[in-house]
Amino acid sequence: MPKETFFHLTREKQQRIMKAAKKEFSKVPLGEASIAQIIKDAGIPRGSFYQYFEDKDDLYFYYFQNMRRNSQQELNTAMAKANGQLFDGFEIYFTKMVKEVLQGENASFYRNLFMNMDYRSFHKVAPHFGKPRGDSHADPARQVHKESMQEFYNMIDLTTLNVQNEDELKLLVKMLMHIVFSTVAEGYRQLVGKDNFDVEVVLKDFTLKLNWLKSGAIKSKVKN
Structure with missing residues (x-):
C-alpha cells in the first residue's frame, strides 16, 4: 500500500502518477519497469516517489488493486x-x-x-x-x-x-x-x-x- 503522504496529494497528482504507472507497466513486465520513466511521465522528483511508495512493487500492486x-x-x-x-x-x-x-x-x-x-x-x-x-x-x-x-x-x-x-x-x-x-x-x-x-x-x-x-x-x- 502507498504511504500516507500519497493520500495527502491532490486527486489530480494521484491520477497523474497512476497514469504514468499504467503506461510503464503496460509496456514492460514489473521486473523491467523503470522508476525513472515513471517519475518522468508523472512529473515528480525521484525523492518524492519514495515518499509515496516503498518501491516500484508497491506502486505496481497498488495500481492493480485500484484497477481491480x-x-x-x-x-x-x-x-x-x-x-x-x-x-x-x-x-x-x-x-x-x-x-x-x-x-x-x-x-x-x-x-x-x-x-x-x-x-x-x-x-x-x-x-x-x-x-x-x-x-x-x-x-x-x-x-x-x-x-x-x-x-x-x-x-x-x-x-x-x-x-x-x-x-x-x-x-x-x-x-x-x-x-x-x-x-x-x-x-x-x-x-x-x-x-x-x-x-x-x-x-x-x-x-x-x-x-x-x-x-x-x-x-x-x-x-x-
Missing part, C-alpha cells in the same frame, strides 16, 4: 448467481473476467502480469489470497476484505462437494483460482504473433479443466 478493486465482489456475485454451486460460480466469474483481461482497455497490462506471474504475484493479485497489512480492527479495508471472503465461503453449497471442512474448501478454491490464472496466461501465449484470437477457445479450455477437476479425467471401467 471489485474482483472479490465479482466472484461473490458469480457465486450468488450460481446458487452456491462452486464450479458453476467459477465458470460465470471466468467468462466475465477473461473478456475484460484479454480484450479490455487494460489488456496490455494484464498480458505482462499473467505472462510473468510467479508464486508471489499470484498471491498478491488473486481474490482471497491477498493479505492486507495491519490489524483488521484498525484497518477498515482489511476488515472489509475479510468479511467479503467469509461471505463467499458462506455462500458455497457444501452438500455437493467432497470436502470435510473449511480448510479443505479453501484449498479447493485455491486450486480453482490457479486454473483461472494459468488459463488466462495460456490465452496470452496463444496470442503471441497474432493480431487477435477467439476468446471462445480460452473459455473452452477453462471448461475442460473445470470438468476434469469436477468429474475426473479417468474413464469409469465398464463392468461385464
Whole structure:
C-alpha cells in the first residue's frame, strides 16, 4: 500500500502518477519497469516517489488493486448467481473476467502480469489470497476484505462437494483460482504473433479443466 503522504496529494497528482504507472507497466513486465520513466511521465522528483511508495512493487500492486478493486465482489456475485454451486460460480466469474483481461482497455497490462506471474504475484493479485497489512480492527479495508471472503465461503453449497471442512474448501478454491490464472496466461501465449484470437477457445479450455477437476479425467471401467 502507498504511504500516507500519497493520500495527502491532490486527486489530480494521484491520477497523474497512476497514469504514468499504467503506461510503464503496460509496456514492460514489473521486473523491467523503470522508476525513472515513471517519475518522468508523472512529473515528480525521484525523492518524492519514495515518499509515496516503498518501491516500484508497491506502486505496481497498488495500481492493480485500484484497477481491480471489485474482483472479490465479482466472484461473490458469480457465486450468488450460481446458487452456491462452486464450479458453476467459477465458470460465470471466468467468462466475465477473461473478456475484460484479454480484450479490455487494460489488456496490455494484464498480458505482462499473467505472462510473468510467479508464486508471489499470484498471491498478491488473486481474490482471497491477498493479505492486507495491519490489524483488521484498525484497518477498515482489511476488515472489509475479510468479511467479503467469509461471505463467499458462506455462500458455497457444501452438500455437493467432497470436502470435510473449511480448510479443505479453501484449498479447493485455491486450486480453482490457479486454473483461472494459468488459463488466462495460456490465452496470452496463444496470442503471441497474432493480431487477435477467439476468446471462445480460452473459455473452452477453462471448461475442460473445470470438468476434469469436477468429474475426473479417468474413464469409469465398464463392468461385464
